[in-house]
Amino acid sequence: MLELRDVDVFIDASQILRKVTLSAGESEAICLVGRNGAGKTTTLRTIMGYRRPAAGTITFKGEAIGGLPTHAIAARGIGFAPEDSGVFADLSVAENIEIATWTRPGGRPAAERLALAYEIFPRLRGYAARGGAQLSGGERKMLSIARALALDPDLLVLDEPFEGLSPAIIPLIGESISAITRLGRTIVIAESNIHHVPAWTRRLYVIERGEIIFAGTLDEAHRDRAVLRVIGGRAS
Amino acid sequence: MLFLVAAGLQLVFGVQKILNLACGSFYALGAYAGVSAVTWALGHGLPAPLFVVALLAGGLALAVIGPPLERLLRTIDGRDESFQLLLTFALVLMLEDVIRFVWGPAPVQLRGAYLVYGQVTVAGSTVPVYNLFVIAAGGVIALGMGLLLTRTRFGRIVRATAENREVAAALGVDMRRVYRRVFTLGVALGTVGGALVIPATAAVSEMAIEVIVDAFAVVVIGGLGSMRGAFAGALIVGVLKAGAIATWPEVEMLAIYVVVIGVLVLRPAGLFAGATP
Ligand SMILES: Nc1ncnc2c1ncn2[C@@H]1O[C@H](COP(=O)(O)OP(=O)(O)O)[C@@H](O)[C@H]1O
Ligand SMILES: [Mg+2]
Numbered sequence: 001m002l003e004l005r006d007v008d009v010f011i012d013a014s015q016i017l018r019k020v021t022l023s024a025g026e027s028e029a030i031c032l033v034g035r036n037g038a039g040k041t042t043t044l045r046t047i048m049g050y051r052r053p054a055a056g057t058i059t060f061k062g063e064a065i066g067g068l069p070t071h072a073i074a075a076r077g078i079g080f081a082p083e084d085s086g087v088f089a090d091l092s093v094a095e096n097i098e099i100a101t102w103t104r105p106g107g108r109p110a111a112e113r114l115a116l117a118y119e120i121f122p123r124l125r126g127y128a129a130r131g132g133a134q135l136s137g138g139e140r141k142m143l144s145i146a147r148a149l150a151l152d153p154d155l156l157v158l159d160e161p162f163e164g165l166s167p168a169i170i171p172l173i174g175e176s177i178s179a180i181t182r183l184g185r186t187i188v189i190a191e192s193n194i195h196h197v198p199a200w201t202r203r204l205y206v207i208e209r210g211e212i213i214f215a216g217t218l219d220e221a222h223r224d225r226a227v228l229r230v231i232g233g234r235a236s
Numbered sequence: 237m238l239f240l241v242a243a244g245l246q247l248v249f250g251v252q253k254i255l256n257l258a259c260g261s262f263y264a265l266g267a268y269a270g271v272s273a274v275t276w277a278l279g280h281g282l283p284a285p286l287f288v289v290a291l292l293a294g295g296l297a298l299a300v301i302g303p304p305l306e307r308l309l310r311t312i313d314g315r316d317e318s319f320q321l322l323l324t325f326a327l328v329l330m331l332e333d334v335i336r337f338v339w340g341p342a343p344v345q346l347r348g349a350y351l352v353y354g355q356v357t358v359a360g361s362t363v364p365v366y367n368l369f370v371i372a373a374g375g376v377i378a379l380g381m382g383l384l385l386t387r388t389r390f391g392r393i394v395r396a397t398a399e400n401r402e403v404a405a406a407l408g409v410d411m412r413r414v415y416r417r418v419f420t421l422g423v424a425l426g427t428v429g430g431a432l433v434i435p436a437t438a439a440v441s442e443m444a445i446e447v448i449v450d451a452f453a454v455v456v457i458g459g460l461g462s463m464r465g466a467f468a469g470a471l472i473v474g475v476l477k478a479g480a481i482a483t484w485p486e487v488e489m490l491a492i493y494v495v496v497i498g499v500l501v502l503r504p505a506g507l508f509a510g511a512t513p
Contacts (some may be wrong), residue, residue, distance in 0.1 A: 048406055070405035079406075086403035088396045095392050102389045103408030151408060 007056035079148030240429030266430025295431030302420030
């Protein structure tokens with residue numbers, strides 16, 4: 001479904017990503033793990049077309065998407081929830097979610113897409129009329145994912161969906177994301193804390209200084225000393 | 237009609253982050269186009285009382301210069317402000333020359349149209365009915381803009397884009413299309429504003445610069461990027477100007493700038509900064 005091969009990205013003069021290669025198959029959930037500054041956000045933003053790869057290819061559903069403008073990438077069916085949620089404070093919760101049904105009217109009917117977004121994040125239902133500025137951090141994360149889901153994407157790209165959230169709310173959002181994978185959508189999650197990586201994650205990539213240093217299952221990662229050293233877990 | 241120019245400036249700045257000096261030129265162009273359209277229409281048998289239709293049509297028709305100009309200005313997207321000011325100022329000078337070339341250097345006036353609707357006495361002073369019409373038109377346009385921004389899909393997309401264009405793009409919003417429409421709307425606000433004001437005055441090629449100065453005063457008072465601020469600022473500047481001209485014409489500019497400086501000192505971000513655009 002999504003494949004990055006040997007992607008190099010430069011910001012100004014410095015190389016941020018080196019030969020990043022990763023893939024996510026149909027209905028698969030993968031996780032990109034790495035500490036702060038490792039290059040996770042840059043990888044996801046490159047997938048979304050905010051950054052242009054200097055080398056390498058990005059393909060989605062078999063077509064090259066590297067270099068396309070962001071809205072065209074969204075139109076092909078990739079939903080994105082940025083690290084800072086990016087909730088529109090000036091719009092209500094309902095309007096935040098509805099936007100994607102106006103910009104991408106094809107596919108499933110709008111009513112069905114909105115119903116699904118609220119079904120996955122029932123807490124948002126009660127807040128529909130609220131302004132985007134009146135939400136807590138966790139609610140903003142939910143809205144950001146719900147909004148991306150309303151685009152009716154085949155692939156969801158989530159940048160640190162658990163970051164800065166209280167331990168009580170993390171499983172709640174984790175369960176919602178898991179419900180999305182059960183719908184058959186593909187998910188790519190960036191995460192800086194390996195202990196937050198949901199157990200249902202099929203495969204894990206570890207990124208360090210812009211390079212993928214590990215690819216494998218969560219169990220394999222837990223046994224890999226190099227991985228544990230890099231992402232702060234305790235080797236047992 | 238200052239409100240319309242300031243509203244156009246605000247809209248384009250809010251969404252595209254371009255400080256567009258050329259909004260003053262749109263106003264001037266609208267004024268000239270209004271004169272030409274009305275003169276032409278009256279010459280072709282339009283009954284005099286219907287001249288406002290030709291006037292508005294002339295102003296609106298000029299909005300076609302929006303898309304190509306937007307294309308030109310897109311090249312400065314993301315460059316720093318001084319560069320934007322330079323390029324849009326160059327545009328002001330160029331459009332001023334265009335005006336001189338097309339309409340000549342002498343002031344152009346719409347004779348007779350102003351008083352077609354007669355005058356009425358309001359609170360002891362005589363006011364041309366046309367003035368009341370212009371005020372009403374300004375109110376209707378302000379209301380229409382408000383409804384457009386808050387009640388329509390396009391308006392919501394515009395507000396989302398103004399707030400965070402990267403996220404809007406990830407939700408499928410085609411930035412270029414939004415920019416083109418917003419810019420054209422900004423142009424139309426300016427040209428219609430210019431056309432509406434022209435029966436009461438004469439069109440001169442320097443009017444672009446004059447209105448820019450006023451529009452900036454409005455924007456400073458109201459707060460950059462705020463539509464309500466544009467309306468309130470235009471009201472304040474308008475009342476100040478009228479008051480100064482009626483009592484002490486020499487201090488017209490001074491009075492405005494005293495208020496501008498006052499706002500800058502007390503509320504540097506403007507009275508309505510941070511409010512919805
Ligand atoms: N806009 C930018 N300008 C300069 N450097 C940047 C920019 N964005 C990211 N970087 C650099 O790229 C590296 C990777 O950052 P990022 O992708 O945000 O990492 P992560 O999301 O894993 O924390 C960091 O060293 C960061 O300093
Ligand atoms: Mg990051």
